Amino acid sequence: MDAGLDILSVFKENGLFDYEVSEELVGGAAIDAVGKPLPEKTVESCQSSDAILLGAIGGPKWDHCKERPEAGLLALRKQLSLYANIRPIQVSEELVHLSPIKEDRITGTDFVIVRELTGGIYFGESRELNEENALDTCIYTKEEIERIMRAAFELAQTRRKKVTSVDKSNVLATSKLWRQVAIEVSKDYPDVTLEHQLVDSCAMVMITKPKEFDVIVTENMFGDILSDEASVLTGSLGVLASSSLSKTGIHLFEPIHGSAPDIAGQNVANPLSMIYSVSMMLRDSFKQYKLADMVDEAVRQVMKKDIMTKDLGGSYSTTDVTRHIRQELM
Amino acid sequence: MDAGLDILSVFKENGLFDYEVSEELVGGAAIDAVGKPLPEKTVESCQSSDAILLGAIGGPKWDHCKERPEAGLLALRKQLSLYANIRPIQVSEELVHLSPIKEDRITGTDFVIVRELTGGIYFGESRELNEENALDTCIYTKEEIERIMRAAFELAQTRRKKVTSVDKSNVLATSKLWRQVAIEVSKDYPDVTLEHQLVDSCAMVMITKPKEFDVIVTENMFGDILSDEASVLTGSLGVLASSSLSKTGIHLFEPIHGSAPDIAGQNVANPLSMIYSVSMMLRDSFKQYKLADMVDEAVRQVMKKDIMTKDLGGSYSTTDVTRHIRQELM
Ligand SMILES: CC(C)[C@H](C(=O)O)[C@@H](O)C(=O)O
Ligand SMILES: CC(C)[C@H](C(=O)O)[C@@H](O)C(=O)O
Numbered sequence: 229m230d231a232g233l234d235i236l237s238v239f240k241e242n243g244l245f246d247y248e249v250s251e252e253l254v255g256g257a258a259i260d261a262v263g264k265p266l267p268e269k270t271v272e273s274c275q276s277s278d279a280i281l282l283g284a285i286g287g288p289k290w291d292h293c294k295e296r297p298e299a300g301l302l303a304l305r306k307q308l309s310l311y312a313n314i315r316p317i318q319v320s321e322e323l324v325h326l327s328p329i330k331e332d333r334i335t336g337t338d339f340v341i342v343r344e345l346t347g348g349i350y351f352g353e354s355r356e357l358n359e360e361n362a363l364d365t366c367i368y369t370k371e372e373i374e375r376i377m378r379a380a381f382e383l384a385q386t387r388r389k390k391v392t393s394v395d396k397s398n399v400l401a402t403s404k405l406w407r408q409v410a411i412e413v414s415k416d417y418p419d420v421t422l423e424h425q426l427v428d429s430c431a432m433v434m435i436t437k438p439k440e441f442d443v444i445v446t447e448n449m450f451g452d453i454l455s456d457e458a459s460v461l462t463g464s465l466g467v468l469a470s471s472s473l474s475k476t477g478i479h480l481f482e483p484i485h486g487s488a489p490d491i492a493g494q495n496v497a498n499p500l501s502m503i504y505s506v507s508m509m510l511r512d513s514f515k516q517y518k519l520a521d522m523v524d525e526a527v528r529q530v531m532k533k534d535i536m537t538k539d540l541g542g543s544y545s546t547t548d549v550t551r552h553i554r555q556e557l558m
Numbered sequence: 559m560d561a562g563l564d565i566l567s568v569f570k571e572n573g574l575f576d577y578e579v580s581e582e583l584v585g586g587a588a589i590d591a592v593g594k595p596l597p598e599k600t601v602e603s604c605q606s607s608d609a610i611l612l613g614a615i616g617g618p619k620w621d622h623c624k625e626r627p628e629a630g631l632l633a634l635r636k637q638l639s640l641y642a643n644i645r646p647i648q649v650s651e652e653l654v655h656l657s658p659i660k661e662d663r664i665t666g667t668d669f670v671i672v673r674e675l676t677g678g679i680y681f682g683e684s685r686e687l688n689e690e691n692a693l694d695t696c697i698y699t700k701e702e703i704e705r706i707m708r709a710a711f712e713l714a715q716t717r718r719k720k721v722t723s724v725d726k727s728n729v730l731a732t733s734k735l736w737r738q739v740a741i742e743v744s745k746d747y748p749d750v751t752l753e754h755q756l757v758d759s760c761a762m763v764m765i766t767k768p769k770e771f772d773v774i775v776t777e778n779m780f781g782d783i784l785s786d787e788a789s790v791l792t793g794s795l796g797v798l799a800s801s802s803l804s805k806t807g808i809h810l811f812e813p814i815h816g817s818a819p820d821i822a823g824q825n826v827a828n829p830l831s832m833i834y835s836v837s838m839m840l841r842d843s844f845k846q847y848k849l850a851d852m853v854d855e856a857v858r859q860v861m862k863k864d865i866m867t868k869d870l871g872g873s874y875s876t877t878d879v880t881r882h883i884r885q886e887l888m
Contacts, residue, residue: 286728298728328663328765349679349696354731360701362735366679366694367687396779398616398628401684405692428786435658435765435790449726453783456758460765 229283231499231550232506238557239519245510250277254304255285255297256487265300271307279513280308280480281505284487305345310472310480311372312379313343315455317438319462322531323540326463329435334461339441340387341458342380343451345472347372348402350448368402368447370409377413379473380445384420387442391422394430394446394454406447427454434458459484466498466539469505471512479513481505495545498537500527503553526556559613561829561880562836568887569849575840580607584634585615585627586817595630601637609843610638610810611835614817635675640802640810641702642709643673645785647768649792652861653870656793659765664791669771670717671788672710673781675802677702678732680778698732698777700739707743709803710775714750717772721752724760724776724784736777757784764788789814796828796869799835801842809843811835825875828867830857833883856886 239245252270259265265285274280286297304310319327319337327334352365377393384391393410395403407424414422425433427450433440434454438461446454459465468484483501491497507523510516530552536542537549544552569575582600589595595615604610616627634640649657649667657664682695707723714721723740725733737754744752755763757780763770764784768791776784789795798814813831821827833853841850860882866872867879874882 296728302729328659330658330660333658349694350729352693354729356731356735357697361697361699362731363682364679364696364730364732366696368692370690396782398626399632399680399684400694401686401692402694405686428782431761431783431787432790432795435787449779450783452726452758453761453780457761457765457787460762465762 229281229502231546232281232502234550235503235523235553235557236506236510238554242558245514245516245519254282255300256287256290258300259290259293259295259297263295265295265297266303266307271304274304274308274478275476277478279478279509281502281509282480282482283502284483284485287487287489287492289489302350304480305472306351308474308478308480309346309476310474311344311346312376312473313341313345313451313455313470314379314383314473315341315343315458315468315470315484317341317458317462317468320464320467320531323462323464323467326540327461328463329438329461333436334438337438337461339438339458340383340443341451341455342376342383342443342445343455344372344376344445344447345451346448348448366400366402366449368405370405373406373409374413375475376445377410378416380443381413381417381420384443385417389420390442391420392425392430392441392444393422394425394427394444394450396427396450397424398426402447410445430454431457434461455484464540465501466537467500467504469501469508471505471508473512479509481509481512495547496538497546498539499546499550499553500537503527503550522557523553526553529556559611559832561876562611562832564880565833565853565883565887566836566840568884572888575844575846575849584612585630586617586620588630589620589623589625589627593625595625595627596633596637601634604634604638604808605806607808609808609839611832611839612810612812613832614813614815617817617819617822619819632680634810635802636681638804638808638810639676639806640804641674641676642706642803643671643675643781643785643800644709644713644803645671645673645788645798645800645814647671647788647792647798650794650797650861653792653794653797656870657791658793659768659791663766664768667768667791669768669788670713670773671781671785672706672713672773672775673785674702674706674775674777675781676778678778696730696732696779698735700735703736703739704743705805706775707740708746710773711743711747711750714773715747719750720772721750722755722760722771722774723752724755724757724774724780726757726780727754728756732777740775760784761787764791785814794870795831796867797830797834799831799838801835801838803842809839811839811843825877826868827876828869829876829880829883830867833857833880852887853883856883859886 349366395406397403397407472480507520511520679696725736727733727737802810837850837853840846
């Protein structure tokens with residue numbers, strides 16, 4: 229988070245972009261400070277902001293607490309109606325050698341996962357029925373599906389005009405509804421091709437033919453699994469950012485990686501996914517396209533000079549990399 | 559299916575193994591013949607058999623039918639209590655070059671997925687609530703989880719003694735129960751190490767570090783996705799077989815691949831996964847270890863001579879490959 233805010237502050241110092249930041253607690257840090265993972269003050273502060281930058285929320289420290297850090301994130305998504313999680317998956321030429329996938333299969337991969345984020349089994353009734361049984365329910369409404377479909381189709385219109393809707397319609401009622409709504413909504417976007425894929429099949433094609441995809445749209449639980457699967461294809465988890473779009477217009481931006489407890493606090497974590505989260509925010513929430521491009525270009529220059537953290541094969545620290553990007557921008 | 563039965567018949571001709579086969583309909587073929595995907599006659603025949611060999615059940619032909627081929631397979635699993643789907647994932651030296659994963663990461667991969675097959679969201683209440691909403695429910699009982707856990711731990715005892723239990727216990731009540739039962743059951747197997755992994759994380763590690771796994775145990779829906787993801791890691795889907803274990807002792811054996819409508823009927827499909835299904839059956843249901851080894855060895859010899867179907871880089875037909883394996887056995 230420090231790295232992201234540091235880069236953003238360059239534009240304030242330059243007089244290119246003025247803003248205020250308020251820092252609030254969520255997840256584990258909030259549990260430690262006030263005993264719950266999503267304090268009201270955090271929600272209120274988010275609601276009166278123009279955009280939200282999120283750090284990571286959990287770690288083994290809270291594994292055995294009654295209050296769970298994750299509950300804070302889920303409540304934040306629900307209370308702010310962050311219904312569409314957008315995860316671009318791209319392989320950069322400089323980093324393609326880091327991919328676990330053979331180069332000829334992965335080079336040129338460029339797709340986006342659009343994950344429904346406020347419905348499904350994440351937010352249905354979920355409880356122990358008694359000591360012997362537990363239950364979770366997955367509910368989807370037509371309205372929820374339609375909303376996320378429109379996000380996917382509109383995104384596809386700005387790209388290669390193909391939507392892959394992922395479901396398990398050969399088994400689940402919610403997936404049958406999902407597919408039906410996908411077909412209905414697609415009629416409003418005649419320039420976009422819609423294809424359907426079963427979730428198990430999609431998990432395969434993602435590895436064997438990742439170039440096939442343009443925009444993948446899927447429900448919450450499948451999206452959780454598939455977007456994490458997709459994130460390792462490129463071999464550079466540390467450079468991926470994501471946005472969660474809200475109907476209120478207050479969007480959230482965050483790195484794809486989690487709290488990485490194995491390296492936390494050692495000044496070796498890759499700051500690029502947070503810095504890319506900042507450029508996504510500048511672009512999507514503040515329409516500061518030029519500034520966003522400047523950030524992306526600064527990152528590119530620094531990478532070209534092989535100034536990278538360990539995960540990308542370099543030996544620079546988090547603060548080193550950030551400082552070089554800052555210098556590039558000044 | 560023809561290829562599998564052809565290989566099996568060698569042992570009958572030789573006087574090494576006597577058996578009877580009854581052929582029954584399920585899935586699409588049953589819908590065509592009698593209007594439903596699982597005729598009673600099929601169930602009765604399975605119940606009075608010692609083992610079941612399954613072909614594939616679906617195809618685009620039935621995409622728009624009211625009756626679904628898949629319903630036949632699901633009902634078969636439920637009615638015969640086929641509770642544990644066992645999918646070994648191994649990379650053979652001869653075929654490792656076909657893997658989409660870089661060789662240094664995939665060589666040596668050898669794990670088994672144990673998927674719970676008769677519970678969870680596959681068999682919970684599943685319906686349209688009205689025109690606007692649909693619902694699926696996921697229920698797990700302690701007993702169901704305990705049973706599949708024991709299958710996994712017992713398998714691990716015959717291997718590298720490590721069980722990775724996969725759940726989403728940071729969100730789902732059924733997963734919390736899952737994890738709790740995993741911990742309880744593990745106490746009966748002190749020689750086996752238990753680790754937990756969240757499903758999203760497992761989907762990543764499977765690609766980045768597939769060698770880490772020994773036995774993966776997970777619930778029905780996660781198992782569907784993860785086992786298909788795993789099946790493409792080795793690059794040779796056409797050689798993978800799976801078994802579904804039943805508490806009645808009547809187990810089911812089938813190739814991992816589906817009906818492959820794009821190549822069906824062209825005599826180019828790889829017969830190896832069906833032939834391996836036969837050797838699995840000989841081993842697990844009939845305790846004919848020597849015959850099973852003979853089949854596996856015959857396959858190995860034929861592969862060594864580069865007698866392979868197209869998917870493995872060869873140019874032989876289904877019947878060619880089968881004939882060569884038959885000759886090897888005689
Ligand atoms: C932390 C967890 C609840 C969360 C999720 O499952 O949605 C995470 O895995 C994610 O993908 O953002
Ligand atoms: C055909 C379908 C219902 C089935 C499943 O989802 O279990 C298949 O994908 C499988 O994995 O055997």
